[in-house]
Every structure is written in C-alpha cells, then in structure tokens.
Amino acid sequence: MEFEKIYHKYDVIIVGSGLAGERAALAAASSNLKTAVITKVYPTRSHSGGAQGGISAAIGNVDAEDNLETHMWDTVKGSDFLGDQDAIELFVEESIKTIYEYEHMGVPFSRLPNGKIAQRAFGGHTYRRACYSADKTGHVLLHTLYEQCVKHQVSFYNEFLVLSLMITDGQASGVVAWDLRNGGFHIFRTKAVLFATGGYGRAYKVTSNALSNTGDGLATVLEAGLPVEDLEFVQFHPTGYYRQGILVTEGARGEGGHLLNGEGERFMKKYAPEKMELGPRDLVARSIWTEILEGRGINGKDYVHIDLTHLGAEKIMERLPQIRDLAISFVGVDPIKAPIPIQPTAHYSMGGIPTNKRGEVVIDAQNSVMPGFYAAGEAACVSIHGANRLGTNSLQEASTFGRIAGNNMTEFARKTDFLPVDEEAVKRAEEKVKRLFENDGKTHHYHYKKELQETMYNKVWIFRNDKDLKEALSTVSSLEEDFLKNVRIDDKGLLFNLDMQEALEVHNLLTFSKIIIAGALNRKESRGAHFRTDFPKRDDKNWTKHTLAWRTPDGKTKFDYKPVVITKYQPTERKY
Amino acid sequence: MKKRFEIFRYNPETDKKPYFKSYEVEVYEGMTLLDALNYIRWEIDGTLTYRRSCRSAICGSCAMKINGRTYLACKTQVIKDIKSDHIKVEPLPGYEIIKDLVVDMDNFFDKLKRTKPYHITHKAPPEKERLQSPEDFKFINEAADCILCGACVSACPSSWAGKDYLGPAALLKAYKFCADTRDEGADERLAIVNDKNGVWRCHYTANCMDACPKDIKITDYIARLRNMLVQNKL
Numbered sequence A: 001m002e003f004e005k006i007y008h009k010y011d012v013i014i015v016g017s018g019l020a021g022e023r024a025a026l027a028a029a030s031s032n033l034k035t036a037v038i039t040k041v042y043p044t045r046s047h048s049g050g051a052q053g054g055i056s057a058a059i060g061n062v063d064a065e066d067n068l069e070t071h072m073w074d075t076v077k078g079s080d081f082l083g084d085q086d087a088i089e090l091f092v093e094e095s096i097k098t099i100y101e102y103e104h105m106g107v108p109f110s111r112l113p114n115g116k117i118a119q120r121a122f123g124g125h126t127y128r129r130a131c132y133s134a135d136k137t138g139h140v141l142l143h144t145l146y147e148q149c150v151k152h153q154v155s156f157y158n159e160f161l162v163l164s165l166m167i168t169d170g171q172a173s174g175v176v177a178w179d180l181r182n183g184g185f186h187i188f189r190t191k192a193v194l195f196a197t198g199g200y201g202r203a204y205k206v207t208s209n210a211l212s213n214t215g216d217g218l219a220t221v222l223e224a225g226l227p228v229e230d231l232e233f234v235q236f237h238p239t240g241y242y243r244q245g246i247l248v249t250e251g252a253r254g255e256g257g258h259l260l261n262g263e264g265e266r267f268m269k270k271y272a273p274e275k276m277e278l279g280p281r282d283l284v285a286r287s288i289w290t291e292i293l294e295g296r297g298i299n300g301k302d303y304v305h306i307d308l309t310h311l312g313a314e315k316i317m318e319r320l321p322q323i324r325d326l327a328i329s330f331v332g333v334d335p336i337k338a339p340i341p342i343q344p345t346a347h348y349s350m351g352g353i354p355t356n357k358r359g360e361v362v363i364d365a366q367n368s369v370m371p372g373f374y375a376a377g378e379a380a381c382v383s384i385h386g387a388n389r390l391g392t393n394s395l396q397e398a399s400t401f402g403r404i405a406g407n408n409m410t411e412f413a414r415k416t417d418f419l420p421v422d423e424e425a426v427k428r429a430e431e432k433v434k435r436l437f438e439n440d441g442k443t444h445h446y447h448y449k450k451e452l453q454e455t456m457y458n459k460v461w462i463f464r465n466d467k468d469l470k471e472a473l474s475t476v477s478s479l480e481e482d483f484l485k486n487v488r489i490d491d492k493g494l495l496f497n498l499d500m501q502e503a504l505e506v507h508n509l510l511t512f513s514k515i516i517i518a519g520a521l522n523r524k525e526s527r528g529a530h531f532r533t534d535f536p537k538r539d540d541k542n543w544t545k546h547t548l549a550w551r552t553p554d555g556k557t558k559f560d561y562k563p564v565v566i567t568k569y570q571p572t573e574r575k576y
Numbered sequence B: 001m002k003k004r005f006e007i008f009r010y011n012p013e014t015d016k017k018p019y020f021k022s023y024e025v026e027v028y029e030g031m032t033l034l035d036a037l038n039y040i041r042w043e044i045d046g047t048l049t050y051r052r053s054c055r056s057a058i059c060g061s062c063a064m065k066i067n068g069r070t071y072l073a074c075k076t077q078v079i080k081d082i083k084s085d086h087i088k089v090e091p092l093p094g095y096e097i098i099k100d101l102v103v104d105m106d107n108f109f110d111k112l113k114r115t116k117p118y119h120i121t122h123k124a125p126p127e128k129e130r131l132q133s134p135e136d137f138k139f140i141n142e143a144a145d146c147i148l149c150g151a152c153v154s155a156c157p158s159s160w161a162g163k164d165y166l167g168p169a170a171l172l173k174a175y176k177f178c179a180d181t182r183d184e185g186a187d188e189r190l191a192i193v194n195d196k197n198g199v200w201r202c203h204y205t206a207n208c209m210d211a212c213p214k215d216i217k218i219t220d221y222i223a224r225l226r227n228m229l230v231q232n233k234l
C-alpha cells in the first residue's frame, strides 16, 4: 500500500497545542519566524483546558509575606528532593512574569476586592499562591493563548498525528505526521522542533486524563533512540469521581472540603495532623488507599467521601460551580446536599523527555544537548516536580518553560539551516501505519489497551512491590510482542480513521509503559509518588538520582542514572 | 438494562449515502453517551467514528444531536437524562459531514477569527497586573465559559438561513472582549459585528441558549452587544 507524501518547511515546528506548545509558538511567531503547530486535536480541545484549580506564582496578593524562597522550598520539598534545584529556582522567578504576562494578554482572572488577581490555597504550598479563574483556570489560559496565536498568525495543522522525529547528522530536523482528516503522510522539515505532547496518564484504567493523553511524544523519542527520564513517577490525585476517575479539583479541599471514611471520620488527622486535607497529594492518596485497603471505605467499598456540604450553597456556586455541575452529571450527586464518592486517580506525569533549564533536550547522563530539539510542559522532565508535583505548579511549568524553550529555539532557528530529510524516520512512520493496514491480525487493539490499563492499575499503582512489578513487566512485554504480530483494526479507510489513530496510540502506550514498570522495579526506595511496600523508606544515599531509560533496537530497556542538581537545600525528612 | 442506539453512519469513501446502524448496549447507572459510543467502538464495531477528548465537558469535542437535541455526549447520562430505550445519535446539524458523527468545524473557527478574537490594547502594560473589580470580572466570566463546541450555531435558525452570519459563538467571543474593562478594541470589533451578518441577524429565538451545554445566556450577550452599538452612536 502506498500513501501520499506531502512536504512542508517551517522555521520552527511545535508538536502539541496545550499551554506549553502554544506559549512556545507565540514566542517564535512574535519574533516573526515561520511557525507551525501540529496537534492531534483542535488547539482549544487540548488537555490543558481541563485544569481547574489554579496556576502558582508568589505574587503575594493575598499573603503578602509570600516570596520566591518559600515557593522554591515548597517545590523542592514537594518533589521529595528529586527536583533539580537550578531549574526550580529559575521556575519560581520566571513564574511571576508569566502571570503578569497572561494578565496583559487578557486572561480573565478572578479578582480580589482591591482589583488584584485572586489567589487561593493549594496542597503543599505554604501561602495562598494559586491564581485562578473560577474553576476553569486551564480553560481560560488555553483559550487566551490560542487567541494570541491567531493574532500572531501561527499556522495550525489540526488533527494531525505526529508519528516520528527526524534526526539528521545528530540534529533534530523535523517530524513525520499523519493527516487524520484526509489520510496520508506529511513531512515537516524545520530548523528547530519542540515536543509539548502532554502526559501519559492513559496508561492507567482510572485516570483524570483526557483520552488523548497517550504519551505519544515519549514513544516517538524512544523510537528515535533517545532516552526518557523518571517515568516511574506518576502522580495519583486523591480525588477522582468513583469509577470514572474524572477529577474533583484540589480546589475543593482548598476551599475547605473534608475527606471522610466509611465511619464518617476525618481520617487525615491520622496521617497529616497539621495540614489535614491539604497535605501533599501523594500522602493524601496513600492515606485514602490505606483506609480502603483496611476496610474503611464507604460500606467497605473502594471509595471514600469528599464532603462540601458545610461550605454552603453560595460558596459552592461561586467558587466551585463546575465541580457541582460535573458531580450532578457524572455521579448524580449534588455536593450542596450530599458528599461526593471519590477514589484516587492517575493524574500527572512527572517523568518525560529530559531537558535542561533552557528547554533543550538532553540525551545522556552528562546532559549533552541534542541540537535543534526542545521539549516543554508535561511531556518534558526538566525536572522541577521531581518525585511529586505540587498542584498548580504544572500549568505554571507548561507556560514558563514553554516561553523559555520557545525563546531559545527561536534563537537557535535564526542561526541554523534546514537539513535533509531523515529517511529512516519516514520509514518508521510508514511501517507503523502499514502494519495496521496490512496486518491480518485477529485481536482488536482495544484488547491490548484494556489489558495494559488493568495491569497498570492492579500492579503499578499507589503501592508497589517487587512481585507485582515483575509480573506486570512480563505481562506488558508479551502484550507488546503480541500486538506487533496480531493487532487488528476494523477501519481501513483513509478518512478520519479514529480506529487506526487509537491503535497507534495503544502502540505508544505499550512502548513506554514497560519503562514505567522497569524503572519502578529498579528504584528500591519510596520517594514522592513512587511507593514500594518492600522498601518503604527514602534512600538518599543510593537513590537521589534521576532514571534515564533507552529502548534498544531489539526492544529491550537500557538504564543509566544522573545526579539531582542540589544547590540550596540538602535532603531532609519530608513532614507535613 | 439494555438500550438501543441508532447511530448515523456515513463514510464517503465507501457509502453512497448515509444510513442508521443500530447497536444494543447494556447500560448502567452513571454511563454517559460517550461511554456508550466508546463501548460500541471498542467492543462491537471499530469503524464508528466521532470526536472526543476530555470526557469532562470542557474540551468541546463531542457535541452531537441526541434524540433531536444538541448536547455533549460526555455530559449526557444514558439512563438519567434519556428516558427512552431508543437513543438516536446524529452529527451536529448545520455542518458538513466528514464521516459518521465527525463534522467539519473549519468554518466555525474561521468565523471566530473574523471578530478580532484577541485582547487589544494600545497602552504599554504596567509592570504588574492591571486592576479589575470582581464585579467587572463577572461581566466576562460567564462568556469565558464557552468551550467552542459549536452546539449553539447548530441550533440557530439564523445560522441555517445565512451561511455568512457570524453566529452566536463568534458574537459571544466578541462580547467577551468588548465587555472587558481592560480591552481597548471595542470600537474595531463593534464595527465588524455592526453588519447584516453580525448582531442584527440574531432574531432572539434563544435556541442557542437551550443548546449551550455550559448554560451561557448567549442571546443576552448578543443583546448587550447591540446595546453597546446603540450607545456608541448616541
């Protein structure tokens, strides 16, 4: 089977139209570079729009004592000392500029009576520093950035699926994409390319993530022979709607919501007596799961309650209208009248494509840069979140490092030239698609996804151990092998082939999930979101280091480790 | 409990004309229409095609016609919201069909672009944020809820009649900027919407408000845009 191939040339190419991608695109386009964004959904449909709670910055509008130092310390501590402190320092400084810049772009922020941007409390932050817009913060940021991209004439390739990364003579030279709407390959040559492809929560059955968060960027990078970093760190958000996993924002706890077990007890007093419900996410999620495992879920089942009723109708309607709307639509509960059933849900991907604090992708333990290749946002691992992200730091990360990477790639693109097409990368993309069209397989791709997601949920979840992880690794390895031989798609047409798109996404999930598991198996300690029941303590001596993992040409995993950048704060015990 | 889903199917590559295909699905309390469509595609018929992403009513991908009414598939419960045992699912009316439930939204987005849908200021910004009172924020807060799902345009008789009509979503966007105390581009934008294909084409049928999954009072905002025009002239 032969497919059409269409060629393009842009000064810079950005893959992904969430906050990170759009912010980078804006940096390039406002410097008059010919800029294209390639995205598998319409830009305003990106996952960033789902973020509700807020975006952090120590601007001190509510708590005047707030300062950069404390924001940095909170983030380092939250990361369980796995965050790189040079990157965190830059992050907290630049985040203030990011907020004012957003305001100047016209973002509708909620306001204080004095007219300044309102800020609220969020878990793990010492001061109230989450700037917000009711409970649709990500939505208004995403729409505002899109509006700015329209203004600056960014070219959008909507509903295009990027399949491979081109590297020519050791330098990133473009991407190969599939046009979902019409079918056919598009080969984009460029001087600098940025991946802002979002997180990998869809490896799990219960997740708050959009259906499109399939970690495509990670798989693409691995297939190009480059490493990924710290994938074993997956954040489990304490409060997802029971069964669905759709998020109840932490804002619900920030506004004063209580967590109650089957006995009606505010159980957080046992686990975080001071911070209570506003303890860090990993701790709250583990506390809930412990209550459930010990039989104190509601009616002994695998969920607990978040109770907002005492906040009163007015506060709920004003501050948390979307939550109320969703609770009514998704679980049939009106939080003004009754508590909401919740369970922990896979939420945020701390790991990703390794970058330095300039947003340049690095490819080994010595932090050597791959010229022309950038990454930002949830797809990247810079790493400011280390082993555990604090709420509201990720919209900020996507925005701030989107800008930083965008500026640096603009500078790079100005002084470099187009490179020849990487034919290997074109071949890789073609093979993936042809396999699906030509395979006479018997097993629909959904079967593989379901098996994978169940395995990850049952064995690579909040509490991990050696036996489960080994079993999971073997299951997922055989799934991957079988997929290549036996996968089937039902739709073999060119037009908007969602069946094929999902099969390609499942392939991606299989490619990187093995690395989550193997990384978790190697890491014989508990840190942040990664908890090993057989190694329940943090081991600073052996494990204050980042995991780097490669996929070898025969499909095996190779590991290396690099030190954490520690500048100001030596690891200490993390207590809340 | 089982329900029967009659789903609009059309693949221009292979089908001479559209048809309805029927699927029987075991439904459960809490199941959304999007869950049902996913179930059909994953377990019964992989060729069924539609758009979806967030599944939490915020990305605007999944608007469609459900038993005659336009709504979001991910926000519609198949038991609680739909009493009938037969559920008819069709693409958003008024758009060109690409395949099955997927429609062409390019025109919708192009119309948005015609209203200068971005913040316009002439003054250099201060070092920090500009101030805005909570009351002034309220003027734009609800309009900013729009998820660009296209349901309003689909339900709007004026949009059916005039394909050049800017339509409710674009006008709502224009309102959002014009009503923002920080914005200085109202005159430029009002000049654009002051047109027979702009605010004057809205006949206040308010179908758009019924269709809006975010319950935005779109018609009211179009009326406010008209008011701004009238006041500007005085």
Ligand SMILES: Cc1cc2nc3c(=O)[nH]c(=O)nc-3n(C[C@H](O)[C@H](O)[C@H](O)COP(=O)(O)OP(=O)(O)OC[C@H]3O[C@@H](n4cnc5c(N)ncnc54)[C@H](O)[C@@H]3O)c2cc1C
Pocket (backbone or CB within 6 Å): A015, A016, A017, A018, A019, A020, A021, A038, A039, A040, A041, A043, A046, A047, A048, A049, A050, A051, A052, A053, A054, A055, A056, A137, A138, A160, A161, A162, A163, A196, A197, A198, A199, A208, A209, A210, A212, A213, A216, A217, A247, A347, A348, A376, A377, A378, A379, A391, A392, A393, A394, A395, A396, A398
């Ligand atoms: C429900 C929810 C609530 C949240 N709330 C908050 C909050 O209150 N505060 C906070 O700070 N963080 C929050 N987060 C996290 C935050 O939203 C994300 O980390 C952040 O938005 C990620 O932005 P991004 O730009 O990196 O990626 P995304 O917004 O996920 O964008 C990824 C983009 O990549 C594109 N893409 C992916 N693969 C391909 C491919 N193969 N080809 C082409 N395009 C591709 C997609 O189309 C999309 O445009 C929340 C997350 C969830 C799930």
Ligand code: FES
Pocket (backbone or CB within 6 Å): B051, B052, B053, B054, B055, B056, B057, B058, B059, B060, B061, B062, B063, B072, B073, B074, B075
């Ligand atoms: S899937 Fe996003 S609005 Fe329905």
